[in-house]
Amino acid sequence: MEKLAPAQTGLKGTIKVPGDKSISHRSVMFAAVARGKTMVENFLPGADCLSTIHCFQQMSVPIERDGTRVVIAGKGWDGLAEPETVLDTGNSGTTTRLMLGLLAGRPFHSVIAGDESIAKRPMQRVTKPLCEMGAHIDGRMGGNFTPLSIRGGALQGIEYRLPVASAQVKSALLLAGLQADGTTIVHEPQPTRDHTERMIRAFGGEVRTEGRTISVRGGTVFHGTEIVVPGDISSAAFFMAAASLVPGSEIVLPDVGLNPTRAGIIDVLKQMGADMEVIETHAPSDGEQTGTLVIRPAALQGVEIGGGLIPRLIDEIPIIALLATQAEGRTVIKDAAELKVKETNRIDTVVRELKKLGAHIEATADGMIIEGPCRLSGGTVESHGDHRIGMMLAVASLVAKDAVCLKGAEAIAVSYPQFFDDLKSVL
């Protein structure tokens, strides 16, 4: 249990947030099926991304990691060997779903399982279209839950309309489509993060994006390359919030990924009235945009968030809920039912834990309604094994009246192992 004291002074300093989780996963996945060596810099050594590395090592791909530098010696799609043991995807939905797509095209048998949380997360959204492409995937409840057994092989491209806006489902279908006969076409209901598409191009492949339709052709050969992973905007969001809320703060966050399909938190903070500058931006034509963020405190206003904005900030909703407790007026978050199938049901866990600190927050069918501002009290709260809930509660403790005891703080290592060191460095 972590005992967290209210902030005594403003948060001041520079934090280099760790590498982006979504991009770190994909860098290893594409490198593993590419021909030749790939060097990844600023890889996120969080538990989720280490699960991805381990899965490929189980399939005999040589991968060496030294801190945040990873070297992968890919031997092409056929370089993957049938794993001898169950592939352990840990707590990672991204690993589980993207690996399903990748394995659907491999002519061998494999079994995927993760932790207790993964065993509750819906997989049919991926396994159903992959089976339509010709893969044989089975598991509990008609292939909806892990452990899942996969016998991949001769796939046919399909045209598929995603029932939910999910980059994980899109990416799984693209990874299968890259190995299938013909073309695979995916229509998204809303644009979702496009890191997979950018990674396909970075490894020398082709992908077409026309509005919300993305297509790939089978038979693509990838070539090893060098990847520099930008800082994770989802991790940076906790410090953007902390600096906005704690009087006297000034935090600088260099080299944060600003991919427009991910950067909805910046739009929302600006709409709430945050004092934030984006400086020194870099926008490589074929890569991921980055920039330095400077954030200071400001009086925040409530906002309404929904529609196409939701996929651009889906993982930031817990910290937006905390910001809303400190903002003037009502915040309404809607169209976010996907939060129910994350590491926890994030509508329930956010509402339950923030209520313990006295917040005025209620769950709705597809989001939450928050009334602010409200001076939070101290108390004992829990992450429920969900890293983003853990970090949101740690930031809440900075603006609470009394100490906050956080149970399950170790879950934070899933995406941000240095979180408490970085927080202490600016206190």
Ligand SMILES: O=C(O)C1=C[C@@H](OP(=O)(O)O)[C@@H](O)[C@H](O)C1
């Ligand atoms: O593709 C990705 O890397 C991710 C996509 C999102 O999930 P969904 O695609 O299920 O919405 C997000 O919540 C997750 O943290 C990472």
Ligand SMILES: C=C(OP(=O)(O)O)C(=O)O
């Ligand atoms: C939902 C998340 O990740 P994943 O789906 O990969 O478990 C997250 O990081 O907030």
